[in-house]
Amino acid sequence: MKHAGKAVLAAVAIWATPAQAQRADENAVLEAEDGFGKSVGNESIGIYASGEVRGFSATAAGNNRIEGLYFDEQGGVTDVIVRGSTVRLGLTSFGYPLPAPTGIVDMELRRVGTRPVVSVEARSGEYLGPDLVVNAAIPVSDRFGVDLGFGLFDDEYVSGASAWFRSYGGVARWRPAAGVELTGLYGRYDYGDEEQAPVIYTAGAYLPDRIEQRRFYGQDWADGSGHAQNYGGIVKATLGSWQIAAGAFNSSVTRDSYYSAYIDGVDRNGDGRSFLIAGRDQVSASTSGELRVSRVFAEGPRRHRLLASVRARDMEQLYGGYDLADLGAGTIGVADPVAPLDFDFGERTDDRVRQSSLAVGYELRWPKLGELNLGLTRSDYRKEVRVPGVPATVQQDRPWLWNAGLALTPSDRLTLYAATTRGLEENGVAPNAAVNRGEALPALRTRQVELGLRYALPGTWRLTAAAFDIAKPYFEIDRRDGVFRQLGEVTHRGVEGSLSGQPVAGLSLVAGAVWLDPRVTGQAVDDGRIGTKPIGRTSVLVDSSLDYRLPFLPAVSFDIRATFEDRRVANAANTLYLPARAIVDLGARYRTRVSRTPVVIRAQLRNVGDVFGWRVGSGGGFTLLQGRRANLSVTADF
Template sequence: MHGARSWLFSRSAVRADAIAPLSRLGGIVLTFAAAAPAAAQDNAVTSAADAFGERVGIEQSGLYTESQVRGFDLNDSGAYRIDDAYFSRAQALDDTILAGVSVRVGVNAARLPYPAPSGVVNYRLREAGPTNELRVGGGFRDFGTRVVQGDVSWRAGAFSLAGGVVWRPVWHLAQGYRGSGINGGAVVGWNVAPGHRLRVFGSVNDREYDGDYAVIPTAGAIPPNLRKLHQYSPEWARTVATTTNLGLLYRGELHGFTVDASAFRSVFSLDNADNTLISSDAQGNATATTLRTPKRDYRVSNTGEIRLGRAFDTGDFGNHVTLSLRGRDTTTELASSLAIPLGAFDLATGDPPDMPERPWSGTRGEDTVTQTTASAGYGLTWRDRIQLRLAAHRTRYHKTVLSTSGATSERLSETTHYNASAVVNLSDRAAVFGSWVTGLEESGSAPASAINREEVLPPVEAEQFELGARYALSPRLTLIGALFDVSKPSQGFRLDRTFGVVGEVRHRGFEASIAGELTPETSILAGVVAFESELTGTLVDAGLVGSHDVGVSQRVANATIVRRFGRDWSLDATVSYMGERWADTANSFKAVTTLSLGLRHGFMLGGRRADLRILGSNLLGEEGYLVASSGLLSPVPPRTVRAVLTVALGAND
């Protein structure tokens, strides 16, 4: 991936000062992407409205994840919401405060007040249940990770509390990393008065492990497979990070108007971030370099939004008018990387030479983005048959970079974007829908190796067209299919070694979902997406880069079936297929197919309700690499089994 296409024609280059944290994130995201379909269970299946992406805890179902939808990275578009409120994240919300995470595309995105090209990820906060309850659990997660966890649900009058804590005294990751972590959070609700509700949440995720690594193929060939669960970083390498998310949401009704207000703060801090880059050819002749960056608040993002809505009827027509103002202020602390060469070794049998540790030395900088968007929207319904939505969004985007070289660059842009959607119910069972969405996406700044080093790049404007249908096969089983076309400018190195817009990337394809119950005892969640990823521009025309997007599977399929036996037993099976991904202009990776089998059993233990969950992932033993759009390779997570037992303690045992 770090071949000709990667460096000359990538939507966002991997900067030296960002490789460590981004590679760490990329590695974990790739691990999740491979393990997620194999981790699907009846919680995620029964929570999902479709097969396009649903996560409950660490178990996920569907085609897409909260980082990639329809082949595009959502970290660029910022298409994240918390219970439909605008959210600019430094990192993802913690599971201890979440009821689930949904990827919204197609008909389930057509009604959103603020949609985004290529989809939206919605985090759903936890709500206290009808009874006060404490649940404690423990066991093993993937790759031998030991876990102790607890969850609480509590109500008293107008107040409620929901949250939990997870402690991993021994934490193992698919790449062979070892460490520990603890995370916890809570959501507090207050019904201030009839029609007025306030929610406040906070979460902290603190973790550390023994350094990241990633592989770069050389000579246009794929390196040999890595040893399973083997750490290739030097002994002194460490990654120590903390994520903090805080927020407030208010919803009220006043004189026929609805008022939604929210404010969020998301912080991703790095105490240490050592990342080892391994370059290897097909024979395993490898060299390694560890990049060290200093302690810093890598990213801090503050988000705010206020929405005002009014619904009224005119004859057979229902009308809904909305006005909103949303903004974010995001600061990223930049730092140059200290490269520590480790030397040559054999990737298949050896380890990088043991070189002495060196303290970081270098320069720092800062990247600041201030973005404000004012929106006006109108929705129309007619006799439960037709739903129309139109909206316009005016955005002011200001980005300033104080580079690690001491130079300052800034850019101000003001743009207007639109969205329109329609849902037509042809009958009680059938509906057709269509949408058009435009939006603004982050571009970053030019990499240090460019002539226009660390120059602020203009934000790109993305566009999506979609047309689809939904059909209820039965009252509890729904089929959805859609055609989509998503396009945006693509950035990379030009022939004069400046970095900027060089062409366009376009994904056109088809996706389908079937979700629901086949019988009262059997649930199914199955989906498929197939699209063409096409790159166009002067570099493609000149034959310097290929016409395929790197790190994207253009064929993905996933199917999960859950069979319940009586009240207390269920079995689930998931098959996931990810098609070939282009590594660079010279080759592509093989397809990856994984199988998982799981069991869930509810029973009484000492007079208290208990649940046992066992899940085996990648039971076919798939091997090889996964490739990210950045060009970095990480291993396919090997075969693993998890088993966790939880017991309920509370008023109603």
Template sequence: MTLLIGSARISGRPRLRTAVLPLLALAQLPCHAVQAQVSRTEDNAITNADDAFGQSVGNERVGLYGADDVRGFNPTEAGNARIEGLYFVQASSPGGRAISGNSIRVGLSAQGYPFPAPTGIVDYTLFRNFGGLGGNLRLEYGQYGSPILLADAQLPLGADAGVTLSLNLREQERHEGGRANNMGFGATAAVRPWEGAQIIAFASEFRFWKDPAPPVSFPDGDFLPPKYKRRELLSQPWALRDNSNSLFGAVAKLPFGDWRVDAGIFQSGRRVPETYADLFTRLRPDGTTPARVIVANGNNRHDETSGEVRLTRSLVTGQVAHKLMVSARGRRGERVFGGPQRINLGESTLLAPDFRDPPAIMLGPDNIDRVRQGSLGLAWSATAPGRFSIDGSVTQWRYRKDVDFGPPAREDVLVRDTPTTGSLTGSVFLTRDLVLFGGHVRGFEEALVAPEVAVNQGDAPPALRTRQSDIGLRYALPGNIRLVAALFTISKPYFNLDENQVFRELGSNTNRGAELSLAGQLLPGLNIVAGAVLLDSRITSPLVDAGIIGSRPIGTARRRMIFDADWRLDGGDSPFSFDISVNGLSAQVGNAAGTLLAPANTTLDLGMRYRFTIGSVTALLRGQVFNIANSYGWTVSSSGAFQYRPRRHASLALIMDI
């Protein structure tokens, strides 16, 4: 890709070039009176991180955990997501361009957080603009030559109000081979009615289409799939996926002296008009299979409306600050799923393309899954700065789930529950720099739906009772380095495939572990984020006792380690900075019996930043090389599906604050 700002000359793909030219014209406008409200050139997850547990800022992310994996479980699928700290149930990952980043709240970072949940919380942050004028543009030559355009604009609506408009265009070269298209847009409108108050309304949409269904393999024994050529398109040309995700809502944070009202209402939707899964079942050591199965599905949708209203009263008694909170939450969800067609292609191989003629697709009747959920919660916190903090909460839930199955032979499901959950957490300063923290949380959350390989694909079990206990220490080292060490245990029911490929409850799953985080500025210009988690994940079940399944869940690993460093030269004053990221994962359990392990894998990524100006426009050149050693590794899903990790690839981005 060639980019010359002065004459707005771009060589690249016509579709992206057409979209970019008007935005480059904007960059030529006089900017002496224009000041960007949000600087994308300063996005840096390493320098922004308070710990190693997980944070994303714009397109950058760092940490041990992500939105789909915290302490060995998935917090978003468990219903533990928040937007601006308020209860939010997502039908799909928040796409579009209204969300600016997220943080993982776990252990110490969950201390003082209203109504914590087991397995941690993923808290999303919205774009906002209070009277700023400006824009941001990102032109990227992404993985394997993917052209990417990201554009944001901030427009004022007065001194304390404004809007943001965002666009994402991408032709994505998939690491499994083939190309997919995706597009996202978003908008927010924010107003600050008085000091400390804010109201934000937002909407976003994200669509992914012409996306080839990558092959996944299930070895028929204690052996790994053969190493086959990466980036070679093995998908059937007609097995193209199409889906769109939407998210909109509003948030209000309104202080009234010692009182405060926080409220949010959110609608998350997902539409799947067409989707496929390409399964190499009963895979042999030579990469062949007697039963390559294409699972065709479509006409599916999922909608979730959720929200929270929280009233907080603050008061001080002596040297202790108290907060009393009352929270009401609600959720209304509907999911239309089912009716898949399983197409057995018979003999096939992973080692070479094996294209077939498209079959006639005849989907079966749909099933409808409806959830109604509400809660009323009370919470109290007391904080004495530099001495101690304590937080307690109790929540009463009302839950109803009914599933109407389309096939007459399947019996409908109706579940009602009224669980009570609660938490008690706290911290105490042992010295000025050393803090002891811990707590116990009991929760109530959604279970995973049955995967594509299950004969009851798409089924959703009833909600689960969960619990978590943790204890740890935080130590403030000289300078600006924070060390956190913690022990935790989490228990919940265990769902997976039985010997008949039926997805059902098989027992209970307990994750015990230790985690370590070291983050901060080691020297002027040198920031580090380092962490490790040691996990002992165990299943308790009669099937384990009988030797039918192993004692460790599929897809789990005993150890993960990360090390990230960002070094800006000249003590932080140079336009140049360099970054390194090392991510190590130990062997993953590869089958239900626990007799197959996917080998340990370590990847090394390198990056650089160069900051400069174009007239009065601040710009950043960002280059990255991923998996620089080109290591060949496997990922294993919770259902036992193997896929290779991406091979070495690079990206180069030009980012401008206009």
């Protein structure tokens, strides 16, 4: 950290004049438009996130965007270049050409203002793992600016495992002419000493016993390392009635050393068999992008927009060659170190996906009447998998996909809408608990139908609600042979709602809720191999956040986030559930100035009641729920 401290001082010394705020003003509650999902900086609120939108993962489905443009994310994008992200679905996705089932997660890159700013944020980190982040926003001229950032993170987890991360990157924007902006981005993080706490698989329909938090019981020498990298460019131009938007990106993640630990067949006493999966040089890289051209026509009060879009990606994954070590008898929560092992790694599988999509769309906006969106897409998908010693297999699909949405505004306050979407989504690889771990899975044809409304209540209140029906093929571990394969079709029918507003001056409230009815159908259900509900789903999820700035002391604000989730399905047979739980987080901000520098002191206490629980993943593996933890940060915008 000594070198990092010198770098901070050097960066701060660049500017001696007061500057506009950058990180100090970040506040997810104040910036959220609804309660569906918003992240700003390192804080997130809402019922949805990239890993769970209406019960599915938008990231796994390939529905990420960077400032509205298609992006096939393989390695996570560091927040030293991303300011935040927003979950777009229902009415909020109407402005996005060619929406996708499972929603869209759109990332916003950092942007330079009119004055130079160096933001320094020091955090204690959860479980006292210290973090340091620095961003320098440099307006080189009134047309060109660069935001540079780096971060050092010493992460600690509820399992007692830890890892270090080093993150750096930048965003450059150039406006060579009115209505034209060119953006370049580069971001990377390196990580190491990544310990892996064992995933727990019980031998029957019961949960693991309670274990002590913050006690690591994996193997200290089984540390993972690697890096993730993202770079690319964006061009956006408005030339009269023509609009051009193009983006090209490269996203990759490399796991130089990889370990995954689990304890299988755990009995009611916590005893089972301990295993460790090891791998080397696991690589996933994708080049993707989109070119979109549109033309706007005005006809009296009506506004028509025609668009054409080309999307493409070329993804290659090198995975597998794992070695599985049987470590013998093991007890959950109890350390049992063994000497470092020599692993015999095999050849890796080469998995390559090439996909291109040609689309046309039409939008009609009629003030005081409504909006119409139509889209038609021809997708060409090809996956080639080369498993060592086995002839190559090829999967191809050329579906026609479409989307249609209609919104009507019978009054100034009320908007009603209906929409339907057909999609082709990526399906990832089989999980580590499966016999065919790491095996590439076929793409999924998906569909979604939804109805909803938005109503502007008196004052600043806004209500949004929708009913939806989503269907996809269902993949899970087959209990007959341990193979992860398609076992039927899963449908998610549900109702979601959001309420946001400012009931009194200084008080902001954002709340969201979803009621979900997930169902699996197919031969595996009829045979009794699996139940009718998919693993990991819950029927009720509520998330509410409140931020209140004291009227008599405006430098101080308090915030509360409360979440509730109903019980979650914990095994394929539907004979085991995680209990329902409610979690409350408390926080406070104190805003001041040191000389002319804005400073924010932020304190948070998460999971105030220290609710103990388990999370369940694919295949029914259990990991610890985050317990009570505190975080203190100081942010200054020089």
